[in-house]
Amino acid sequence: MVDRYRNGRIFLVGDAAHVHSPAEGEGMQTGIQDAYNLGWEIASALRGAPDMLLDTYEDERLPIARQLLESTSARSQAFMRPSSITQTVTNVTTSKDAFADTTQLSIHYRGSTLACDLDEATIIRAGDRAPDAPGLHASNGMQVRLFDVFRGTHFTLLVFGCQLTLQLPDVPNDFLRIYTIVRPGERIAASDGALIDTSGHAHHTYGITNEALILVRPDGYIGLTGGSLDSDPIIDYLRGTTGR
Ligand SMILES: Cc1cc2nc3c(=O)[nH]c(=O)nc-3n(C[C@H](O)[C@H](O)[C@H](O)COP(=O)(O)OP(=O)(O)OC[C@H]3O[C@@H](n4cnc5c(N)ncnc54)[C@H](O)[C@@H]3O)c2cc1C
Numbered sequence: 001m002v003d004r005y006r007n008g009r010i011f012l013v014g015d016a017a018h019v020h021s022p023a024e025g026e027g028m029q030t031g032i033q034d035a036y037n038l039g040w041e042i043a044s045a046l047r048g049a050p051d052m053l054l055d056t057y058e059d060e061r062l063p064i065a066r067q068l069l070e071s072t073s074a075r076s077q078a079f080m081r082p083s084s085i086t087q088t089v090t091n092v093t094t095s096k097d098a099f100a101d102t103t104q105l106s107i108h109y110r111g112s113t114l115a116c117d118l119d120e121a122t123i124i125r126a127g128d129r130a131p132d133a134p135g136l137h138a139s140n141g142m143q144v145r146l147f148d149v150f151r152g153t154h155f156t157l158l159v160f161g162c163q164l165t166l167q168l169p170d171v172p173n174d175f176l177r178i179y180t181i182v183r184p185g186e187r188i189a190a191s192d193g194a195l196i197d198t199s200g201h202a203h204h205t206y207g208i209t210n211e212a213l214i215l216v217r218p219d220g221y222i223g224l225t226g227g228s229l230d231s232d233p234i235i236d237y238l239r240g241t242t243g244r
Pocket of ligand 1 (some may be wrong): 016024026029
């Protein structure tokens with residue numbers, strides 16, 4: 001693998017950055033995730049985001065490739081050893097290495113400069129992949145899931161709680177979308193963005209016991225978490241990250 005993912009205006013993605021044994025069948029997945037991590041950052045940079053946003057691509061993705069290479073190399077060598085098929089399969093299925101999760105759903109960017117936890121209000125942490133939650137109902141009765149609202153190139157702000165105290169400047173819909181998520185029976189002023197968490201899945205999955213804000217990046221990872229419905233940290237985060 002390369003030792004840098006970026007050199008000025010040149011970025012390496014996929015097999016151009018890391019080539020490995022197909023032992024775990026993860027090369028394509030990793031390359032697509034590289035590109036997905038970088039895509040929104042290039043789009044933001046073209047609209048004036050600070051240059052440091054582009055540096056986070058290497059910071060977040062290079063360690064993932066390094067771990068993957070260690071894991072796939074170890075697994076390839078295991079396949080080559082003259083052991084029984086049963087033993088090989090047992091080794092693979094009981095492995096505790098970082099890529100035992102071949103779905104890669106547990107990959108996270110906690111500790112990244114783009115990950116900001118304002119407090120301990122949520123179990124889910126900034127840098128985690130924002131999980132799905134089915135069973136939400138919009139004010140018009142339509143059933144939606146969180147993956148529906150994340151889909152696209154925008155940031156998504158999930159406001160858990162019924163106090164609509166957020167004062168965010170008017171921003172285009174293709175930059176930031178805001179959804180207020182309430183439990184059944186909670187009263188909320190009329191809002192197009194209100195979603196009723198009928199099954200409680202969203203509160204449970206995100207580990208929300210009271211109020212909280214979750215800001216989801218365009219690539220579906222969590223940028224910011226916080227337990228107070230205060231707009232300033234959101235404005236600061238978006239301004240610092242994208243310049244908008
Ligand atoms: C046997 C095998 C099984 C695999 N199984 C899996 C699997 O199950 N799951 C999985 O996730 N991954 C798997 N992989 C890995 C996966 O195929 C690669 O990681 C993935 O294809 C890499 O995509 P890429 O776009 O980065 O590079 P590539 O697919 O190599 O694409 C690069 C492209 O650039 C072109 N190109 C090169 N030089 C130039 C040039 N100078 N000008 C213009 N074009 C150029 C090439 O022709 C090629 O089309 C497997 C790989 C192998 C070999």
